[in-house]
Amino acid sequence: MKGEHRDHGRYTRRAVLKQAAAVAVTGLALDLLGPRVLAAPAPQLNPVGNLLIVQGVDAESLDPHVTTSGASKGMMWAMYDKLLERGPDMKLIPWLATSWRVLNDTTWEFRLRDNVYFHNGEKFGAEHVRDTITRFKNPSLRNVYAGQLRPVRDVEIVNPLTVRIHTDGPFALLAEVLSLYNEILPKAITSGQVDPTRQAIGTGPYKFTEWVPNQRMVMDFAERPHFSGQPKVRRLVWRPVPEAATRLVELKTGAAHLITPVDPIQIPELEATKNAEVVTFRQLSSQIVVLNSLKVRAFQDVRVRQAMNYAIDVDSVIRSVMRGAAYRLASAFGPGIPGYDESLRPYTYDMDRARQLLGEAGFRDGFEVTLVTPEGRYLNDRLASEAIAGMWSRVGVRTRVQVMDWSPFVQGVLGKTHDAFFFQQVGVLLDATTSINFDSERKGAAWQGYHNEEANRLSQDAVKTLDANRRNDMYKRLNQILYREAPWVFLWNQQGVYARQKRVKGWVGHPDGIIRLGSISLV
Amino acid sequence: MARFLVQRLAHLVWVLLAVSILVFLLIHLSGDPIRLLTPLDAKPEDVERVRRLYGLDKPIPAQYWDFVRRALRGDLGESFRYQRPAFELVLQRLPSTAMLAVVTIAVTTLVGIPAGVWIGSRVGSLADWAVSLATFVCISLPSFWLGVLLILLFADRLRLLPSSGFESWRHLILPAATLSVYTTGLITRLVRADVVHVLRQDFIRTARAKGLGEPLVLGRHALRNAMISAVTVLGLQLGNLLGGSVVVEAVFAWPGVGWLMLQGIQTRDLPLVRAVVLVVGSAFVLINLVVDLLYLYLDPRIRYDHGR
Numbered sequence: 001m002k003g004e005h006r007d008h009g010r011y012t013r014r015a016v017l018k019q020a021a022a023v024a025v026t027g028l029a030l031d032l033l034g035p036r037v038l039a040a041p042a043p044q045l046n047p048v049g050n051l052l053i054v055q056g057v058d059a060e061s062l063d064p065h066v067t068t069s070g071a072s073k074g075m076m077w078a079m080y081d082k083l084l085e086r087g088p089d090m091k092l093i094p095w096l097a098t099s100w101r102v103l104n105d106t107t108w109e110f111r112l113r114d115n116v117y118f119h120n121g122e123k124f125g126a127e128h129v130r131d132t133i134t135r136f137k138n139p140s141l142r143n144v145y146a147g148q149l150r151p152v153r154d155v156e157i158v159n160p161l162t163v164r165i166h167t168d169g170p171f172a173l174l175a176e177v178l179s180l181y182n183e184i185l186p187k188a189i190t191s192g193q194v195d196p197t198r199q200a201i202g203t204g205p206y207k208f209t210e211w212v213p214n215q216r217m218v219m220d221f222a223e224r225p226h227f228s229g230q231p232k233v234r235r236l237v238w239r240p241v242p243e244a245a246t247r248l249v250e251l252k253t254g255a256a257h258l259i260t261p262v263d264p265i266q267i268p269e270l271e272a273t274k275n276a277e278v279v280t281f282r283q284l285s286s287q288i289v290v291l292n293s294l295k296v297r298a299f300q301d302v303r304v305r306q307a308m309n310y311a312i313d314v315d316s317v318i319r320s321v322m323r324g325a326a327y328r329l330a331s332a333f334g335p336g337i338p339g340y341d342e343s344l345r346p347y348t349y350d351m352d353r354a355r356q357l358l359g360e361a362g363f364r365d366g367f368e369v370t371l372v373t374p375e376g377r378y379l380n381d382r383l384a385s386e387a388i389a390g391m392w393s394r395v396g397v398r399t400r401v402q403v404m405d406w407s408p409f410v411q412g413v414l415g416k417t418h419d420a421f422f423f424q425q426v427g428v429l430l431d432a433t434t435s436i437n438f439d440s441e442r443k444g445a446a447w448q449g450y451h452n453e454e455a456n457r458l459s460q461d462a463v464k465t466l467d468a469n470r471r472n473d474m475y476k477r478l479n480q481i482l483y484r485e486a487p488w489v490f491l492w493n494q495q496g497v498y499a500r501q502k503r504v505k506g507w508v509g510h511p512d513g514i515i516r517l518g519s520i521s522l523v
Numbered sequence: 524m525a526r527f528l529v530q531r532l533a534h535l536v537w538v539l540l541a542v543s544i545l546v547f548l549l550i551h552l553s554g555d556p557i558r559l560l561t562p563l564d565a566k567p568e569d570v571e572r573v574r575r576l577y578g579l580d581k582p583i584p585a586q587y588w589d590f591v592r593r594a595l596r597g598d599l600g601e602s603f604r605y606q607r608p609a610f611e612l613v614l615q616r617l618p619s620t621a622m623l624a625v626v627t628i629a630v631t632t633l634v635g636i637p638a639g640v641w642i643g644s645r646v647g648s649l650a651d652w653a654v655s656l657a658t659f660v661c662i663s664l665p666s667f668w669l670g671v672l673l674i675l676l677f678a679d680r681l682r683l684l685p686s687s688g689f690e691s692w693r694h695l696i697l698p699a700a701t702l703s704v705y706t707t708g709l710i711t712r713l714v715r716a717d718v719v720h721v722l723r724q725d726f727i728r729t730a731r732a733k734g735l736g737e738p739l740v741l742g743r744h745a746l747r748n749a750m751i752s753a754v755t756v757l758g759l760q761l762g763n764l765l766g767g768s769v770v771v772e773a774v775f776a777w778p779g780v781g782w783l784m785l786q787g788i789q790t791r792d793l794p795l796v797r798a799v800v801l802v803v804g805s806a807f808v809l810i811n812l813v814v815d816l817l818y819l820y821l822d823p824r825i826r827y828d829h830g831r
Contacts, residue, residue, distance in 0.1 A: 061606050068562050142576050142606065147566035197606045213605055213612065214786075215689060215778040241687050241776040245671050249679045249686040407554030407791065414558065445563045 047221045047234040049522040051504070053515065054247050054256040058214050058240035063196040064183035065136055065143045073180075074515035075217055075238050079119075080183035080202030083110060083129065084175055085516075088508045090284075090336050092179055095228075096124065096203065102466050105170045106153075112161040117224050118186040119207040120194075126163045130155040131190035133165075136182050148177045170464040172471055173431050205231045205517065214240060232506065232521035248499070251276055257504050257522065260515065262497040264325030264379070270499050279498040281509045282327050284336050286425040287378065289371065289388060289489035290437075294449035296419050298367050305486040307357035309347035311395045312388055314491055316349075321383045326492035331483035332438075334493040336511050338431065339475025344483050347490065354395040366396025373401060373422040374409045379494055385422045388489070416448055425488075431463070438478075438487055450487035531815070535808045542804045543594075546797050547587050556791035560603050577603055590797070599801065600794030604786065609798035613780060617765075617802065619689050620772075620779035623698055624764030628757060630703040631710050636753060638707075639714025640746055644737070646719055654711065661708025670701040670774040687776035698775040702768055706760050710753055717749035724748075750821050758814035762807035766799075 055071045064076040085095040094100075097110040116124040133155050137146050151171040156164040165174065186201050188194040194201060200208035205226035206219035217238040221231040239256070241247045244263045250256035252273055262270065262278070270278050291308060293299035299308075318326045330346040333339050358364065369392070373385035382403055389399035404412065412418040423446060425437065437444045439459045440451040458478040465471040482488075496513050506519040550556060557574045565573075574580050578589060593600060599610040638658075642651040677697060678686035685694050721727060722745055730740050765780070772782040780799055787795035 060604050063606065066606065139572055140576065142573055144561045144565040144569050144573055146572070147569040150566075212615075212778070213607075214616070214776075214782060239688060239776065242782070243671070243687075243774045243776070246674055246687045246774060246776060249674050253678055253682060253686065255685060255687075405553070406789075407559055410558045410563065411554055413563070 047231050049233050050235040050237055051233040051258070051520065051522060052256045053236065053238045054241050054250050054259045055238065055515075056240065056242055056244075056247070056261055059211070059217060059238075061197055062200050062208075062211055064185075064200075064202075065141060065181070065196075068144060070512065070514045071240075076183060076200075076202075077204065077514070078206045078219055078236060078517055079200045079204040079208055080185075081116075081204050082179060082181070082183055083112075084179040086179055086510065086512070088510055090511055092175055095179075096129075096184055097178075100175060103164065105466065106167045108165045108167075108174055109158070110163050110165065112163065113227055114161055116203050116227060118188075118201055118203050119222055120186055120188055120201045122186045122188065124184065124203055125160040126157040127160075128184050128186065128190075129163045130157060131187065132182060132185045135185065135190050145181055148173075148181060170466055172463050172466050172468075176431055205229075206236055209235075229519055231517075232519060236517075251499055251501065254501070256501075258498065258500045258507070258515070260496075260498045260513075262499045264323050264495065264497055266499075267325075267497065275501050275503070276499055277502055279500060279509045280325075281496045281498075281511050281513075282335065283494045283496045283513060284334065284511050285493070286329055286332060286334060287326070287491045287494055288329075288332075288423055288425055289420055289491065290413075290418075290423050290446055290448050291420050291487060291489065292416060292418055292448040293487075294416050296367070296369055298361070298363055298369075299420075300449070301361040302485050303357040303361040304363060306347070307354040307361070307395065308392065308397070308489050309486050310350045310357065311354040311397070312347075312391045312489060312491075313349040314346065317384055317387045318492055321380050321387050322492070322494075325379065325495040325497070327495065329490045329492050331479050331490055332425070332488065333475075333479055337475075338472045339479040341476050341479050341483075344480070347486075351395050358396060363396070366398060368398045368400070370400045370402050370419045371422065372404055372409060372412060372418040372420070374406050375403045377406055377409075378422070378424050381422055384491075388422075413446055424494075438482060448487075450485070452481060452485060455481050455485075528812075531808075531812050535805060538808055539801055539804055542800055543590070543797060544587065546800050547583070547590070547793070550791055550793050550796060551583055554791065556603075556793055559789075559791045594801075599798040602787075602795040602798075603792045604790050604795065609794040610802070612783065612795065613798045613802045616778060616780045616783050619777060620765060620781065622695065623702065623768075623772075623777065623779060624761055626695060626699045627702040627706060627764055628761050630699065631706040631760070632757065634703075635707040635710030636714050636746075636750075639711040639753075640718050640741055640749070642711070643715040643718025643749070644722065644741055644745075651715075655715070658708040658711045661704045662712070664704060666701050666705060666768065667770045667774060669704060670698070670771055673697050673701060674774070687774075689776075689778050694775075694777075698768075698771050698777050701771050701775075702764065706757075709760075710756060713756055714749055714753050717752055718745050721745045721748045747821060751818060754814055754817050754821065758810050758817075762803075762810045765806045765810070766803040 057069065057071045059072040059075050060067050060069060061072070064080050067073060067076055081096045083095060083097040084092050084100070087093050096113050096116065098113050099111045101109055103109050110129070112124070112126060112129065118124060133149060133152060135141065136143060137149055137152070139146065151167045151169065152165055153168050154166040156166060158164055167174065184203065185196070188201055189196045205222060205228065207222045209218040209220050211217045219236040221234055241250060244266065247256065247259045248262070248266050248269065251259045267278055270276050291299040291305055298304045314328060318324065318328065327334065328346050330344040331341065358366065371385050371389050373381050375382045382401070385401050389401045392399040409421070413421060413423070425446070437446040438450050439447065439456050441456055441460070455478055458474050462471050462474040462478070465474060496509065496511070498509050500507070503523050504520065505523050506521045508518065510516055557570060557577065557579050561570050561573060578586060581589070590600065599608070601607065602609045602612055605612060638654060642654045645651050674686045674697060677684045684696055686697070688694050727740060727744055730744050769781040769785045771777065772779045773785060780803060784796060784799040786792070787799060
């Protein structure tokens with residue numbers, strides 16, 4: 001948007017500097033005080049400037065309950081609030097709910113924040129929580145995550161600022177789900193008066209102004225101070241630019257203040273750019289190769305699966321193919337996922353050990369396998385698969401790489417017809433069992449024949465265990481089993497990369513890759 | 524003439540019917556659309572519920588019949604992705620694509636045709652060699668590569684033009700230039716070849732023998748006769764450009780029909796792809812009709828009522 005600098009024209013240089021200083025001091029104070037400051041009255045600041053955010057894709061819809069992509073969620077969460085939120089360390093923090101507690105196995109109580117208003121003037125309260133959850137679960141809504149709240153039986157209004165959520169059984173993931181989905185809607189939307197695909201009305205720090213699909217989504221700061229602090233930029237403009245090289249030029253030329261995703265190959269150029277800086281983070285999703293023991297008999301033997309891990313020099317692949325933009329993964333879950341165990345060491349690269357294990361399993365002469373990969377879905381997916389195939393072939397597992405378009409690739413994953421496939425184990429929820437890919441009873445989307453009674457029991461019991469510490473211990477045990485039994489080849493957590501102009505302050509990236517504005521400002 | 528027009532418009536209906544069946548089959552043959560519309564971690568019951576909501580649980584012929592019934596009422600369905608009427612989405616994008624197409628064709632016509640005539644009348648000269656070589660380079664450059672190169676030069680290095688988006692006439696320059704390079708090269712070569720051919724004809728010799736000056740020989744006699752193939756190709760190019768240049772629109776984040784269709788195909792958004800193809804297909808057929816009518820002006824020997 002070419003109006004970027006015009007807003008500054010209304011201010012004197014001195015006034016802008018004063019405001020910038022105030023913004024910086026307040027931002028620092030907010031950071032230091034953390035979530036506790038959320039309840040305090042927000043300082044009155046005059047937001048300045050247009051913040052231009054360029055992402056690879058546009059929002060899928062303006063209806064927050066229908067959007068699924070991280071790019072869409074970032075846009076929605078500038079306008080809508082949820083009951084709970086996650087901090088940069090991905091820990092749950094109070095948001096529209098100021099506190100929550102488990103009353104018994106099937107009841108959770110949430111205390112709600114007072115003096116919160118929707119952009120249409122409605123005062124937020126318990127009825128909105130009830131109506132929003134009812135809408136979220138409505139089977140006629142094209143919400144592909146409706147099932148996440150299926151265990152919720154009833155929302156009881158205790159008083160205008162307290163709700164109790166009753167579930168059919170112990171539902172340990174409730175807080176988790178409420179921090180990622182179920183953006184709270186006003187009655188204007190839940191009653192059907194306003195079409196949320198045309199008009200967004202939330203309680204967030206920014207209110208909806210305009211959406212021209214594939215062109216721009218514009219939001220202006222909401223006049224009422226937000227409980228997390230009043231926005232420090234006047235206007236947000238989100239634009240989709242699919243081409244990575246173009247996004248980079250947008251940042252360098254000042255046509256964008258924040259861009260994502262950034263191809264790691266562009267990092268040196270960005271680092272050499274005077275006005276830009278790179279923000280990297282370790283993504284939560286695990287990059288793996290899934291071994292299909294339903295299709296390849298050899299993979300039924302744990303020694304063969306371990307051999308497939310020993311045969312790969314993952315560090316070299318990270319260095320050469322991934323250009324360092326990945327973090328070695330020792331087991332099924334990396335840091336940030338419940339059950340992560342830092343004591344587990346990655347499988348070492350040991351071709352002799354791999355050959356020995358294959359021999360012990362009766363595959364001294366190796367066997368043939370096809371490694372299937374999408375192209376362009378994950379960073380350097382085809383190249384990494386070719387490197388892995390070469391290394392497997394060197395220990396006798398003669399591997400052919402087959403590149404597939406995403407649709408048939410997914411059909412093969414679901415139909416369990418690939419011998420082995422390069423994959424990203426990603427759950428929108430941080431919970432380790434979201435995709436239940438290692439539970440032979442529930443047979444999740446990417447489950448490919450792995451069976452272990454204890455793993456089944458742990459993954460099924462954990463989601464019913466409301467005590468977070470106990471649940472974490474169960475996941476840790478599960479992770480140790482998966483590490484030892486190696487149903488997958490454990491590769492890496494990919495590096496997420498943003499780039500921003502140096503004048504963007506007060507913003508930190510989250511490991512889930514979703515943009516949360518926090519106290520972002522332009523100086 | 525009237526009969527010709529009615530016949531061509533009737534053809535339009537058949538073309539659209541055939542194209543819609545083809546799109547329907549191709550989308551379904553390339554995989555289950557619902558698997559690209561839903562994330563992998565969606566619960567199976569949610570996937571099946573959403574499949575029913577989209578009507579994708581019905582047999583393919585029944586889905587197609589539903590589409591035809593609604594299309595006859597002017598309803599091309601609702602985009603799976605955007606949850607808005609697909610036809611409305613296409614119409615929103617059409618002006619930006621049309622603008623890009625018209626500017627590209629205008630540049631092509633204004634540069635390519637004079638250049639083709641000029642070098643066509645100087646066969647074997649240094650100018651002919653130089654321009655022919657340039658046109659060869661123009662049609663050989665991949666538009667993706669050229670687009671990025673122009674961005675790096677004019678937006679990044681020289682800071683003269685914006686790199687992407689659709690906000691003002693300045694945003695139009697780089698994508699239009701990228702597209703024009705190929706079409707201008709193509710038309711220049713085509714016109715050159717035709718001019719060379721026409722200038723060897725007897726009527727040109729006659730015109731010169733009558734004492735007409737070279738500009739008149741070229742402008743009135745050679746050019747008009749050389750224009751038939753140029754108009755044909757320009758019409759086809761305009762049709763292609765109205766379908767959106769997928770690559771160029773994606774590189775420049777130009778919010779046009781091509782980028783919309785790319786997204787539709789990537790997410791198997793059947794109503795969206797269908798709407799784009801039907802609108803663009805209609806435009807293509809109508810443009811070709813106009814081209815056929817232009818032949819009448821360019822070559823009076825052509826008649827479309829010979830059947831009577």
